[in-house]
Amino acid sequence: MAQDNYKSWLINTEDFPKESALPAQLKFLLQFAILAPSTHNSQPWQFKIDSNKIYILPNFDKALPVGDKENHFLFLSLGCALENLLVAAQYYGFSFIIKYPSSGDKKIEITLTKIEKSGVAEESLVSYIAKRITNRHKFTDKLPAEEFLNTVRSLGTESMSVDVLSPGEKNNKVKQLVGRITPKLLNEPSFRRELSGYVKTNITKSKFGMPAFVMDVPNFLSLFVPTILKFVNIEKLNKKKQEGAISAAIFIVISAKNNNEEDWVKTGQAFQKINLLATKFNLFTHPMAAPLHDIESRKELQEILQTSFNPHFLFRLGYGAVEPKHSPRMTVDDCMIVE
Numbered sequence: 001m002a003q004d005n006y007k008s009w010l011i012n013t014e015d016f017p018k019e020s021a022l023p024a025q026l027k028f029l030l031q032f033a034i035l036a037p038s039t040h041n042s043q044p045w046q047f048k049i050d051s052n053k054i055y056i057l058p059n060f061d062k063a064l065p066v067g068d069k070e071n072h073f074l075f076l077s078l079g080c081a082l083e084n085l086l087v088a089a090q091y092y093g094f095s096f097i098i099k100y101p102s103s104g105d106k107k108i109e110i111t112l113t114k115i116e117k118s119g120v121a122e123e124s125l126v127s128y129i130a131k132r133i134t135n136r137h138k139f140t141d142k143l144p145a146e147e148f149l150n151t152v153r154s155l156g157t158e159s160m161s162v163d164v165l166s167p168g169e170k171n172n173k174v175k176q177l178v179g180r181i182t183p184k185l186l187n188e189p190s191f192r193r194e195l196s197g198y199v200k201t202n203i204t205k206s207k208f209g210m211p212a213f214v215m216d217v218p219n220f221l222s223l224f225v226p227t228i229l230k231f232v233n234i235e236k237l238n239k240k241k242q243e244g245a246i247s248a249a250i251f252i253v254i255s256a257k258n259n260n261e262e263d264w265v266k267t268g269q270a271f272q273k274i275n276l277l278a279t280k281f282n283l284f285t286h287p288m289a290a291p292l293h294d295i296e297s298r299k300e301l302q303e304i305l306q307t308s309f310n311p312h313f314l315f316r317l318g319y320g321a322v323e324p325k326h327s328p329r330m331t332v333d334d335c336m337i338v339e
């Protein structure tokens with residue numbers, strides 16, 4: 001029997017309320033949206049349903065003023081939720097039009113229309129939504145097939161690039177950058193203080209945040225981690241494990257032409273699409289956002305990639321040596337704005 005804060009993962013694609021009115025159907029789709037990854041598992045989204053429209057709104061109560069000054073990761077997280085929603089919508093026979101957020105209007109508006117399915121639909125990724133898990137453990141030495149990596153590369157567009165860095169010079173440079181910037185960030189007391197609000201014990205009943213088991217912390221020690229983290233950089237105590245975590249990895253960087261809410265959301269969508277494809281092929285991803293926290297390290301990443309686009313997201317990809325476990329989730333009702 002799943003604990004309450006993990007129940008959102010027990011979604012069954014067969015449970016779609018075919019006979020119900022549109023609002024109930026749209027609410028069902030949101031059960032997929034909330035399974036998206038988000039920065040610190042903050043789940044910074046709220047939803048509103050109005051006739052045939054779903055609105056995804058930023059929940060600024062979940063903003064991270066130290067770790068995410070511009071709300072870049074917040075909007076990226078909304079993009080991940082949007083992608084899950086669209087994959088589910090398509091699976092259940094909806095077409096959609098998306099209005100992206102702008103500096104004046106921060107919400108995402110999705111207008112959905114039920115269509116008659118015609119022909120053979122492209123194979124849906126819907127069943128991988130509840131299987132996807134961030135994997136921070138060491139990856140094996142096996143590299144993903146070139147065909148898979150080419151599929152990932154092909155997600156790039158005129159205004160967005162997807163750089164796949166297989167072992168080689170650029171990959172080494174990114175590894176060094178991650179290895180240098182991550183400890184630097186974790187050494188900042190203000191960053192750790194903010195993070196500690198999202199690091200939970202292994203037996204937490206919280207519906208958000210990360211139980212310490214995602215970082216391989218055993219049960220007993222996990223009782224103290226949220227407090228210790230405020231005062232000590234615990235990663236430092238386990239440098240060897242941290243080095244292991246970035247070994248044998250393919251790095252992927254998603255960059256976009258603009259540095260605004262719309263492109264952050266689109267970056268989140270691309271990341272989540274890669275996540276679902278990766279899950280299908282038993283691969284895992286692990287975001288490594290530290291180098292994107294400040295302008296200097298972003299510039300460094302831009303130079304390594306030799307691109308004029310803005311690097312918005314960085315993660316590693318590979319086969320897991322250890323099976324990760326799900327993190328908690330809020331329910332759709334917890335995230336609804338009802339007027």
Ligand SMILES: Cc1cc2nc3c(=O)[nH]c(=O)nc-3n(C[C@H](O)[C@H](O)[C@H](O)COP(=O)(O)O)c2cc1C
Nearest residue numbers: 037038039040041073076133134287288289290327
């Ligand atoms: C925008 C964004 C930034 C993230 N940054 C990091 C990161 O720097 N390091 C990390 O270990 N995980 C990172 N994550 C992964 C989240 O912590 C993870 O999605 C969340 O804890 C929920 O767990 P789940 O993905 O297993 O469902 C990030 C995820 C997103 C969407």
